[in-house]
Amino acid sequence: MKKGLLVLCVMLMVLPTMLFASGDQESVDDEIVLNLMHDKSGAPGWVPFFDHMSEVTTEATGYGFTNTVFPATDIYMAQVRSSLPTDEAPNMFTWWSTYRMKELADEDMLMDLTPLWDKHADEYGEDLRQAFTFGDAVYGFPLNNEYWPVWYNKEVFKDLSLEVPTTWDEFIYVCDTMLEAGITPFLSTVEGRWPTFIMFEEMIIGEDPDLYVDLCEGRAKYSDPRVVKAFELWGDMIRKGYFTEPGSDIWAVGAGQFNQKEVGMALMGTWYYGATLTPNGVPEENIGAFILPSHNPDAGNNIILEMGPLVVAKNAKNMEETMEVVDYWMSPEGNSAFVEQLLSFPGNPKGPAEFLPQVKVDLLNTINTENVRLLNRYWEATPTPICEVAVDEFARFMINPDSLETVIANLDTVADNYWASVK
Amino acid sequence: MKKKLSSSMLIIYTALVLLAIIWILPIAASLLAAFKTPADFGSHKFYQFPTSFGLIGNLRDIFEVYRLHDHFLSSMYYSMVATFLAIIFSSMAAYSLIRLKPRFSFLLFIIIYSGTIFPFQMYLIPLYKTFNNLGLYNTRLGMILVYTALVIPFSLFVYRGFFTTMPRSIEEAAIIDGCSSTGIYLKICMPQAFAPTAVIALFQMTWIWNDLLFGMILSKSVAIRPIMVAMATMAGIGGGSIPRQMTGVLFTSIPTVILFISLQKYFIAGNSTVSSLK
Amino acid sequence: MNERKSKILISYLFVLPALLFVVVFLLIPMIQNVYYSFFAWNGLSKPIFIGLKNFQKCFVDPNFVRSFMNTIIWVVFTLLVPVSFALLVAVFLKEIKGGSFFKGVFFIPLTISFVSTGVIWINMFSTKGVLNTIITAVTRNPDTVSWLTQVPLNTIAMLIAWTWQQMGVYMVLFLMGLTTIPQDPIEAAVIDGANKFQIFKAVTFPMLQPITTVVITQAIVNSFKTFDLIYVITHGGPYRSSETMAVTMYRETFSMFNMGYGAAISLVLSAIIIIISGGYVKSQLKQDLLHY
Numbered sequence: 001m002k003k004g005l006l007v008l009c010v011m012l013m014v015l016p017t018m019l020f021a022s023g024d025q026e027s028v029d030d031e032i033v034l035n036l037m038h039d040k041s042g043a044p045g046w047v048p049f050f051d052h053m054s055e056v057t058t059e060a061t062g063y064g065f066t067n068t069v070f071p072a073t074d075i076y077m078a079q080v081r082s083s084l085p086t087d088e089a090p091n092m093f094t095w096w097s098t099y100r101m102k103e104l105a106d107e108d109m110l111m112d113l114t115p116l117w118d119k120h121a122d123e124y125g126e127d128l129r130q131a132f133t134f135g136d137a138v139y140g141f142p143l144n145n146e147y148w149p150v151w152y153n154k155e156v157f158k159d160l161s162l163e164v165p166t167t168w169d170e171f172i173y174v175c176d177t178m179l180e181a182g183i184t185p186f187l188s189t190v191e192g193r194w195p196t197f198i199m200f201e202e203m204i205i206g207e208d209p210d211l212y213v214d215l216c217e218g219r220a221k222y223s224d225p226r227v228v229k230a231f232e233l234w235g236d237m238i239r240k241g242y243f244t245e246p247g248s249d250i251w252a253v254g255a256g257q258f259n260q261k262e263v264g265m266a267l268m269g270t271w272y273y274g275a276t277l278t279p280n281g282v283p284e285e286n287i288g289a290f291i292l293p294s295h296n297p298d299a300g301n302n303i304i305l306e307m308g309p310l311v312v313a314k315n316a317k318n319m320e321e322t323m324e325v326v327d328y329w330m331s332p333e334g335n336s337a338f339v340e341q342l343l344s345f346p347g348n349p350k351g352p353a354e355f356l357p358q359v360k361v362d363l364l365n366t367i368n369t370e371n372v373r374l375l376n377r378y379w380e381a382t383p384t385p386i387c388e389v390a391v392d393e394f395a396r397f398m399i400n401p402d403s404l405e406t407v408i409a410n411l412d413t414v415a416d417n418y419w420a421s422v423k
Numbered sequence: 424m425k426k427k428l429s430s431s432m433l434i435i436y437t438a439l440v441l442l443a444i445i446w447i448l449p450i451a452a453s454l455l456a457a458f459k460t461p462a463d464f465g466s467h468k469f470y471q472f473p474t475s476f477g478l479i480g481n482l483r484d485i486f487e488v489y490r491l492h493d494h495f496l497s498s499m500y501y502s503m504v505a506t507f508l509a510i511i512f513s514s515m516a517a518y519s520l521i522r523l524k525p526r527f528s529f530l531l532f533i534i535i536y537s538g539t540i541f542p543f544q545m546y547l548i549p550l551y552k553t554f555n556n557l558g559l560y561n562t563r564l565g566m567i568l569v570y571t572a573l574v575i576p577f578s579l580f581v582y583r584g585f586f587t588t589m590p591r592s593i594e595e596a597a598i599i600d601g602c603s604s605t606g607i608y609l610k611i612c613m614p615q616a617f618a619p620t621a622v623i624a625l626f627q628m629t630w631i632w633n634d635l636l637f638g639m640i641l642s643k644s645v646a647i648r649p650i651m652v653a654m655a656t657m658a659g660i661g662g663g664s665i666p667r668q669m670t671g672v673l674f675t676s677i678p679t680v681i682l683f684i685s686l687q688k689y690f691i692a693g694n695s696t697v698s699s700l701k
Numbered sequence: 702m703n704e705r706k707s708k709i710l711i712s713y714l715f716v717l718p719a720l721l722f723v724v725v726f727l728l729i730p731m732i733q734n735v736y737y738s739f740f741a742w743n744g745l746s747k748p749i750f751i752g753l754k755n756f757q758k759c760f761v762d763p764n765f766v767r768s769f770m771n772t773i774i775w776v777v778f779t780l781l782v783p784v785s786f787a788l789l790v791a792v793f794l795k796e797i798k799g800g801s802f803f804k805g806v807f808f809i810p811l812t813i814s815f816v817s818t819g820v821i822w823i824n825m826f827s828t829k830g831v832l833n834t835i836i837t838a839v840t841r842n843p844d845t846v847s848w849l850t851q852v853p854l855n856t857i858a859m860l861i862a863w864t865w866q867q868m869g870v871y872m873v874l875f876l877m878g879l880t881t882i883p884q885d886p887i888e889a890a891v892i893d894g895a896n897k898f899q900i901f902k903a904v905t906f907p908m909l910q911p912i913t914t915v916v917i918t919q920a921i922v923n924s925f926k927t928f929d930l931i932y933v934i935t936h937g938g939p940y941r942s943s944e945t946m947a948v949t950m951y952r953e954t955f956s957m958f959n960m961g962y963g964a965a966i967s968l969v970l971s972a973i974i975i976i977i978s979g980g981y982v983k984s985q986l987k988q989d990l991l992h993y
Contacts, residue, residue: 037643041656042663045488068643071655074956075639081744081958082548086555107745190850190939245828246939247850252664253829256465280664281462388957395939399850431897435793442790443806446865449821450809452831456824469824469831512718519715523708531716538727540974542926542947545967548737548960549730572726575719604711633814635929651816658820658933665824672817679812687808 032321034065036310038094039076041069042251044275049341053329056337061324065091073194084109089313091322095140097131097307098380099387104311105134111312111319112137113326120330123350131376132309140311141330142347144339146269148198148304148377149289149363151277156183156264157288164288168206168295175242178264187254187266188243188398194379195250196394197387198267199243201378203230205302206294209373216382218419222411231408233295235401246399255280267292269306270360274343289363291372303367305374307347383422389414457481457669464666481670489657491674494650499678500563501649502631505570506624509578512571513623514616517582518608522594532583538576547640554641561642566649569637574627585619586612621689629679650675738964748961755965764941765966768949772925774856775863775945779924783864784916787871788909792901794872795879804876808869815866819933822862826934849935852942859934859943863927871916878912879905918981925974946970 040046050067058064068090070076083089084104095101104110117129117138124141132138157164157174160181165171175185189195204212207230214220215227237243244263248254257263259282266272270289277287291303310329312322328334336351345364346353356364366372379387390411397407452469459467460477467474485491516535520528550569551560559565589612597607613620631649638649654671657663738755742748759765790807794800810818825831826848833845848858882905890900906913928947931937937944937952944952946966954963 042658045656047490048488066644068645069656071639071652071658074952078744078955078958079640079643082551083555084745088555088560103745109745193936193938245845245847245850247826247847248828252461252465252666253827256462257829259462260466279461280465385957392938392940399847399939432797435796439790439793439797439800439803442786443803446806446810448831449825449865452824453821468834470834512722515715516719519712523712523715525709525712525716531720534728535719535723538723540922540978541727541731541971542928542950542967542974544928544947544951544954545734545964545971546727546730548954548964549733550726552733553730568722569726572722575722576727579719604708604715608715629812633816635814635816651814654814654816655933658816663820665820668820669824672813672820676813676817679814680809683808683812687805 032063032318034063034091034318034322034325036065036067036092036094037070037076037080037090038067039070039073040094041071044279045069046342049338052341053338056334057325057328060328060334061321063321063325065325084313084315087315087317089315091316091318092310092312092326094143095309095311096380097142097309098376099383100380101132101139101309101311102134103384105137105139109314110139111314111316111322113140113312114138116141116323116327116330119327120348123330123332123348125349128349131307140309141326143308143310143329143335144271144342144344144347146271146306146308146344147363147367147374148202148267148269148306150265150267150292151258151272152265152288152290153258153261153263153282154286154288156261159261164290165293167297168293171293174264175237175240179241183261184244184257184263185242185265186244187248187250187258187263187268188246189248189250189254190246190395190398191249193391193395196391196398197378199234199398200390200394201304201375202267202292203234203295205304205375206230206292206299207296208299209302209375212375213381216376216378218415222415223408228404228408230295231397231404235397235404238398238401243398246395251276252280255282258282259286269304270363271342271344273357273360284357284359287359289359291363291366301370301372302375303372304377306377306380308344383418386415386418453669453672456666457673459666461664461666464664477666478670481667482674484667485657485671485674489653489671490645491650491653491671493645494648494653497563497566497647498632498650501566501570502628505567505574505631506627508567508571509574509627510620510623513575513578514582514613514620515608516575517579517586518612519604521583521586522607522612523604532579535579536576538573539580543573543636547636550637551640559641561644561647563647565641566638566647569641570631570634573637574623574630578623578627581619581623582616585616589615618689621686625682625686625689628682632675632679734964735968737961738968740961742960743958744960745958751961755962756969758962759965759969764944765946765949767942768937768944768946771853771856771943772927772945774853775860775924775927776921778857778860779863779867779920780917782860783868784871784920786864787868787916788875788913790868791872791875791879792905794876796897804872807872810866811869813866815929816933818862818866819930822859822865823934825862826858850939855935855939855943859931862934863924863930866930867920867923871920874912874916874919875909878909882908914981914984918978921977922974925970925977 036050038046038050047067047069050065054064054067070079080090080093080095084107095104101110114137117124117132121129128142129138132140132142152164156162156178160177162174162177163170165174178185188199201212204215204227207226211220211224211226215222215224220227244250244254244257250266250268254263254266255276258266258277259280273287278284291301294300294302310326312326316322329338330348332346332348332351335346335348336353339346339351340355343355343357343360345356345360367374375381378390382390393407393410396403455469455472456464458476458478459473460475460480463473463475463477519525520532525531554560554565559568593611594607597611602610633651634649635651635655638652639655642648642652654675657668657671737748739750739752740748741751741754790803794803813821823830827833828845828847832848836846837843847854849855886904886908887900890904895903926947927945928951931943931945931948932951935943937948941949941952947970950963950966950970953959953966
């Protein structure tokens with residue numbers, strides 16, 4: 001009798017939980033709502049941008065999407081990877097190009113977008129298509145393109161009567177002048193792990209862009225004398241005090257330092273302009289950009305390109321509707337409607353870009369007219385298992401440039417192991 | 424003698440005040456940061472007062488961009504329901520293990536208690552897979568179930584300690600009166616167990632409210648995700664803005680601080696729970 | 702007879718829900734995890750059985766060795782600083798009147814989440830942060846301390862944040878223990894002319910022994926499991942120098958996708974924790990036997 005009462009009690013408590021729980025699941029109605037996953041958290045978060053895009057695609061195609069942001073890249077990658085084989089796979093998700101994308105393509109987790117690429121063939125160049133081709137299919141498409149120039153404070157340059165450097169010597173002169181005036185030339189950090197590859201890739205492409213590609217793809221070793229030479233030059237710059245403390249905050253605090261002329265320059269993707277500099281109070285007219293000159297004159301003009309791809313999961317539900325949304329998003333209008341909010345370069349080269357700030361327009365003109373070679377960012381250009389170890393080794397080097405020997409040895413070990421395992 | 428005593432008191436007070444200042448400094452610095460605009464924060468020293476009132480703008484950001492208020496209710500719900508379920512189930516189990524003494528009672532205790540020992544990361548991947556297979560991934564039910572399971576072991580531990588030391592005389596009288604085990608549990612044991620229940624409620628609700636790991640792995644939509652995931656989103660890869668994050672710290676700490684203030688007398692002053700923790 | 706049977710049935714029914722929750726959501730996943738530890742698996746492709754190789758790797762992997770050493774630093778520091786501070790503060794608070802303000806101050810950090818604690822202490826330790834601002838103001842020297850990038854200072858820095866957060870709980874436990882100590886022996890000692898320190902050494906501390914055991918076991922287990930704070934403040938970096946075993950396990954699993962190796966590390970960690978808390982469980986068992 002009493003036992004029955006107790007069971008009843010427990011049931012009464014558990015039951016509402018169940019009902020509450022099921023009642024809160026996404027309501028089932030006729031309207032199809034797609035989903036998109038991304039890790040663009042932080043400042044600014046891309047959530048409102050995707051929300052806006054959902055409204056745009058609803059208007060254009062009749063289908064909108066919800067977007068889910070993940071707070072950390074590692075957890076995001078783990079979640080996406082484990083959901084891809086299941087029917088929880090997201091319709092669309094942001095990813096990285098080259099090696100990071102190849103992993104997913106190799107496991108047959110991505111939807112082949114070849115028909116859409118064929119449809120938009122005259123808008124995207126052949127090299128872009130190649131960048132997204134693995135095997136005989138094209139996967140994903142670029143949401144936005146970001147270049148990696150040196151951002152500089154025009155006021156600092158004016159105060160010290162400096163010119164934008166076009167050669168390495170001029171560049172060194174700029175840095176030394178700043179140092180003498182008590183201004184740290186560059187924002188730099190090991191915090192967040194990934195920013196350590198920024199100077200590394202610049203030093204290598206400044207030595208020889210082909211060497212950079214070979215290094216990323218396993219045809220050159222990290223102990224190659226030219227790589228070591230680039231490291232040594234970088235080490236000299238660190239020792240001379242060209243960079244802020246390795247533990248610096250290069251975001252809000254960094255923007256403050258930039259604004260108050262404590263720091264003169266920052267080497268960062270074009271997104272840094274609208275994501276960090278202007279929102280933290282740096283006046284637009286004070287921001288300039290130039291391409292870092294190569295320290296080896298034979299290396300030519302090079303700049304790092306970061307493509308932000310959106311890909312489609314093969315196992316996702318509502319594939320037809322997803323394809324319609326992607327089709328629209330790949331079009332010039334669709335693509336620009338999204339990047340307009342980021343103030344980024346459209347992934348579709350035919351996309352209108354009149355919203356770009358002048359400094360970015362000028363940069364793009366320079367890239368297009370001065371025969372500048374585009375190179376993929378190290379984060380994507382080298383296989384993930386190497387990159388994950390390498391960014392930590394670069395951090396070791398940035399904190400203590402005397403550790404070069406250890407760093408090179410460790411890099412060689414991880415690269416050799418990786419390339420041996422895939423052969 | 425008297426003089427010596429007061430000098431030792433002086434030392435004690437000085438030490439405590441110094442320590443308290445160290446403890447308050449981070450909170451004070453955070454509060455100040457929450458009231459600054461990002462530009463203000465980037466260009467002024469931490470102790471300088473804000474030049475313009477940034478809190479409103481920061482609040483707007485944490486609500487509009489990071490939707491912290493959306494997650495607030497979910498997390499409330501999880502911490503209340505899961506703690507409630509854990510209190511029921513663990514007190515029942517503890518009562519049975521101590522008073523009814525089924526066979527293998529110590530083994531059963533160790534099995535349940537083992538849940539407090541292992542690092543939580545160990546459960547993550549298998550749980551994620553199982554939840555996906557059972558359709559529990561990204562549901563409120565799933566979150567409730569996993570949180571309940573995670574807080575049961577410690578709750579059981581506390582109740583078990585409490586019931587071990589609770590005097591048996593009243594119960595024995597009740598048994599003679601013909602009261603059943605269920606009756607004794609409901610009418611005699613639980614009403615006396617108010618203090619350990621308060622301690623469990625405080626610790627476990629706070630724990631669930633503050634959880635990041637499980638929320639991050641087992642949920643993905645705004646409606647389901649607990650609040651700490653949203654909070655962590657603010658510090659994501661694009662680099663967070665400290666004033667905004669501090670506003671988030673402030674906002675998300677309100678419930679746990681209130682809970683602590685309202686329940687503190689049960690564990691700081693009283694000694695009734697001491698026995699439970701032995 | 703029938704009544705006896707139903708009583709036994711009830712005794713099991715009462716344990717069943719709690720047991721089910723723990724077995725289904727914690728124990729079974731744990732066993733699955735043991736299973737994974739014998740495989741090389743990247744989370745996407747088919748797992749390959751490699752036997753004990755993941756465990757062998759622990760002994761030669763410098764990252765694991767370093768993280769093991771860091772974990773030891775965490776355990777030792779936790780015992781030396783937060784636990785002994787907590788004991789000291791609890792004894793002090795017992796001496797003075799109206800200590801509730803101090804209790805509140807020391808306890809408040811416990812209600813703040815690890816994510817928030819991390820953010821608060823990043824603000825303290827960052828290059829332009831609170832501590833460096835104070836240091837430059839006091840020393841009149843622009844050189845700052847690299848709290849989070851120098852090894853082993855970064856681990857010490859996080860242990861300071863950890864102390865800030867954790868001391869309160871140990872303090873409360875000690876306070877509870879102190880209230881149960883009978884006053885008679887202390888009064889007797891005072892009459893004998895013992896000073897405060899002698900009383901503490903001869904009477905209070907020995908009588909606190911049961912609660913001290915609880916605190917020390919808790920402290921050791923907690924510091925072995927430390928994850929959130931490190932994850933938020935340094936992510937284990939730079940160059941994995943501040944990882945503890947729980948962070949290494951997470952890093953291998955979620956950023957390197959060595960699922961099997963991560964599972965193996967978590968097993969090693971669990972084994973260590975079980976060995977340490979085993980003594981405590983044993984004493985529990987003894988206590989149990991005494992009781993009945």
